[in-house]
Amino acid sequence: MPNVMIRxxxxxxxxxVAKRDQEDEIASIExxxxxxxxxxxxLTDGTKYYVDPLDAPPKLPITLRAKxx
Amino acid sequence: MSVxxxxxxxxxxxxxxxxxxxxxxxxxxKHLTVNDHEVEQSKKCITSNKKxxxxxxxxxxxxxxxxxxxxxxxxxxxxxxxxxxxGCGQYSRNGRRNYYIGTxxxxxxxxxxxxxDFQEKDIVFGGDKKLAKLLEEVETLFPLNxxxxxxxECPIGLIGDDIEAVAKKATATTGKTVVPxxxxxxxxxxxxxxxxxANDAVRDWALDKRDDDNSFQTxxxxxxxxxxxxxxxxxxxxxxxxxxxxxxVVAQWSGDGTIAEMELTPKxxxxxxxxxxxxxxxxxxxxxxxxxxxxxxxFFGPTKTDESLRKIASFFDESIQKKAEEVIAxxxxxxxxxxxKFKPRLEGKKVMLxxxxxxxxxxxxxxxxxxxxxxxxxxxxxxxxxxxxTIKEMGNATLIYDDVTGYEFEEFVKKVxxxxxxxxxxxxxxxxxxxxxxxxMHSWDYSGxxxxxxxxxxxxxxMDMTLNNPCWKKLQAPWKAEAAEEAAVxxxx
Numbered sequence: 001m002p003n004v005m006i007r008x009x010x011x012x013x014x015x016x017v018a019k020r021d022q023e024d025e026i027a028s029i030e031x032x033x034x035x036x037x038x039x040x041x042x043l044t045d046g047t048k049y050y051v052d053p054l055d056a057p058p059k060l061p062i063t064l065r066a067k068x069x
Numbered sequence: 070m071s072v073x074x075x076x077x078x079x080x081x082x083x084x085x086x087x088x089x090x091x092x093x094x095x096x097x098x099k100h101l102t103v104n105d106h107e108v109e110q111s112k113k114c115i116t117s118n119k120k121x122x123x124x125x126x127x128x129x130x131x132x133x134x135x136x137x138x139x140x141x142x143x144x145x146x147x148x149x150x151x152x153x154x155x156g157c158g159q160y161s162r163n164g165r166r167n168y169y170i171g172t173x174x175x176x177x178x179x180x181x182x183x184x185x186d187f188q189e190k191d192i193v194f195g196g197d198k199k200l201a202k203l204l205e206e207v208e209t210l211f212p213l214n215x216x217x218x219x220x221x222e223c224p225i226g227l228i229g230d231d232i233e234a235v236a237k238k239a240t241a242t243t244g245k246t247v248v249p250x251x252x253x254x255x256x257x258x259x260x261x262x263x264x265x266x267a268n269d270a271v272r273d274w275a276l277d278k279r280d281d282d283n284s285f286q287t288x289x290x291x292x293x294x295x296x297x298x299x300x301x302x303x304x305x306x307x308x309x310x311x312x313x314x315x316x317x318v319v320a321q322w323s324g325d326g327t328i329a330e331m332e333l334t335p336k337x338x339x340x341x342x343x344x345x346x347x348x349x350x351x352x353x354x355x356x357x358x359x360x361x362x363x364x365x366x367x368f369f370g371p372t373k374t375d376e377s378l379r380k381i382a383s384f385f386d387e388s389i390q391k392k393a394e395e396v397i398a399x400x401x402x403x404x405x406x407x408x409x410k411f412k413p414r415l416e417g418k419k420v421m422l423x424x425x426x427x428x429x430x431x432x433x434x435x436x437x438x439x440x441x442x443x444x445x446x447x448x449x450x451x452x453x454x455x456x457x458x459t460i461k462e463m464g465n466a467t468l469i470y471d472d473v474t475g476y477e478f479e480e481f482v483k484k485v486x487x488x489x490x491x492x493x494x495x496x497x498x499x500x501x502x503x504x505x506x507x508x509x510m511h512s513w514d515y516s517g518x519x520x521x522x523x524x525x526x527x528x529x530x531x532m533d534m535t536l537n538n539p540c541w542k543k544l545q546a547p548w549k550a551e552a553a554e555e556a557a558v559x560x561x562x
Contacts, residue, residue, distance in 0.1 A: 016353070021453050023454055
């Protein structure tokens with residue numbers, strides 16, 4: 001259950017895992033609409049994380065608890 | 070263009086690793102790599118931020134060094150107590166040349182050493198009482214201090230002292246910020262964790278002090294310099310450029326910085342991050358909590374400085390962008406003259422670097438501006454995100470080494486034969502005795518500043534002064550030099 005920070009970096013949405021010093025671009029988010037946001041997040045290198053879906057898209061950057069997806 | 074081909078460099082790494090026992094060899098092999106621009110992520114080619122191998126020479130520091138020496142130490146109007154035995158503070162005192170303005174011992178305390186000087190009885194009975202007394206004494210002797218930070222040394226964590234409680238009590242009586250920092254030296258694998266702990270301490274104990282206070286007059290052009298430690302005056306030569314382009318520098322973290330500046334940083338519009346490694350944590354925190362964007366910049370060498378000034382200006386309106394161009398144009402003649410003077414003397418020379426923090430990648434641009442080539446670089450304590458950034462900066466098929474051991478570094482130098490080495494003082498005399506020009510790049514070899522256009526002139530002069538120093542020709546005894554010459558003549562005849 002790492003803490004991940006999702007933020008915009010030069011126009012791209014990235015996911016940062018502080019513990020692993022990993023900051024990678026997000027390739028896809030399972031739910032990405034006005035009424036739900038989150039679910040499985042896939043990074044460009046293939047790593048997957050799961051965050052509990054939120055009711056609305058959050059204001060970035062945001063720190064969330066994520067599970068290995 | 071690289072001096073060695075990929076195969077040659079790989080062969081060199083294998084050759085150097087040959088002497089290790091199998092297990093050590095396997096471990097060290099992960100830390101050495103040949104740069105490949107096609108690799109997107111450094112984790113595929115290099116391992117970093119891992120415990121050093123027992124039995125090899127490493128030049129890493131400890132968490133206390135990262136917190137007290139790097140992040141907290143340069144804050145000039147606070148007293149930084151080295152809490153624990155006397156040595157840690159005394160032997161690292163005044164070594165980093167973080168310049169500051171102020172009267173030492175009156176309203177600035179950077180170069181002084183404050184310690185609780187632990188004795189056996191403090192280990193046995195706990196040192197909290199001693200610390201409380203120390204805080205009182207400090208208040209009496211140095212009433213103009215604006216706060217205290219308690220930098221733990223190893224024993225504090227081992228005996229389980231409650232420095233947080235002492236700090237809270239002291240804050241209640243004096244009303245000044247007292248920050249307990251849990252940066253015991255045994256934490257983590259290098260000073261890098263100390264930076265993180267120090268950043269967290271800033272976040273938890275200092276940063277939000279003025280959140281409800283809106284008396285500070287802000288402007289749309291407020292910025293903070295984050296991660297510039299003012300070594301030899303670096304932050305000052307950066308600051309003038311930013312001010313010339315119309316920005317207002319509210320805070321300097323932490324070279325020549327104050328606690329008040331730190332507390333005001335959440336009110337700025339943009340955080341300028343120079344040392345990513347040591348200050349990215351707090352920048353990310355401020356981005357999330359206060360919505361302050363941050364941008365990395367590089368003020369080494371004119372090419373990178375131009376780029377960075379434009380990049381910083383792009384966050385502001387056109388008036389700033391216009392002024393940034395004016396600043397670049399203004400200094401152009403100046404730095405072109407520097408390049409014109411020194412490039413012929415330095416062109417084509419090879420450099421090997423092994424430093425910490427940001428320099429192994431940031432100074433590459435400055436060397437390239439002088440026509441020099443960096444053929445090998447490495448970090449003491451970087452993480453993979455640093456190497457991600459380094460891969461792009463370095464030439465293809467050049468050497469990259471993480472937490473290089475004394476033996477490996479020497480062997481690399483013997484084979485690659487660089488014309489100049491930039492590393493720390495622990496390496497300096499070894500390589501100078503080997504007859505290789507050397508610059509101590511942690512504190513600029515008692516020179517500086519190297520940031521900005523003004524700094525570049527000093528940088529170029531220093532490199533020339535070191536490389537073209539006549540002493541390097543005198544290393545061989547005259548009779549031996551003659552013999553070699555005679556042999557050469559005989560061979561050619």
